[in-house]
Amino acid sequence: MSDVIDREGTEKPRRDDPTVEQLEEEGEIAADYIEEFLDICDLDGDLEIDVRNGRAYISVTATGESNLRVLAKPDVVGALQELVRLVVQNTNGSFSRLILDVGGSRDARQAELARLVDAAIARIEGGAQDAALPPMSSYERKLVHDLVSERGFVSESSGEGHDRHTVITRS
The missing domain is CATH 3.30.300 (GMP Synthetase; Chain A, domain 3)
Incomplete structure (x- = not known):
């Protein structure tokens, strides 16, 4: 290099x-x-x-x-x-x-992301195939992936650039 x-x-x-x-x-x-x-x-x-x-x-x-x-x-x-x-x-x-x-803005944002993940998981448990979250930074998507995994679901990033977001599904 x-x-x-x-x-x-x-x-x-x-x-x-x-x-x-x-x-x-x-x-x-x-x-x-x-x-x-x-x-x-x-x-x-x-x-x-x-x-x-x-x-x-x-x-x-x-x-x-x-x-x-x-x-x-x-x-x-x-x-x-x-x-x-x-x-x-x-x-x-x-x-x-x-x-x-x-x-403390990061802690506040992490709590907001946890609420978004909980709402998305509730939609899936209510019968939805998947739930997409709004676009966010790579750091925030990483936090979301960790939260989703802790709750026993699967997530993946989708989209490009500023439209990149997380989609949550059942495991």
Whole structure:
């Protein structure tokens, strides 16, 4: 595999499976960018960096009477996550699979996905052959696949691009 050139012009080997140290570096780059972003927006928040499942996770939590909730909407978090991934990629020359959580938005979305899965399974138990969920990101589809499997059903992704969604069937 060929090397990549970072923004300082230094060659770095391309990485398929990043090490914990590389993921921690991604987290630090992302945290620095988010801190600066929060300062510019005059928002208060504490940052926590974690590495698990081959990804860097950045959590931004509210401190006291924070106005952080303006960023905690799913579409805003998704857009900010993509922006932070681009910053990391531009800095170290490697694709990032970093996950960003702002104000507990990921937990709220996971609970929403669980409700969607439960409703879809109820439709199947009521006689439907299958149940399709709305389009979602690959990360969210992965969470859905795990939830469906835990409930004893089968799921697969279908569609292309922004229309990619999950279809649930009996096992």
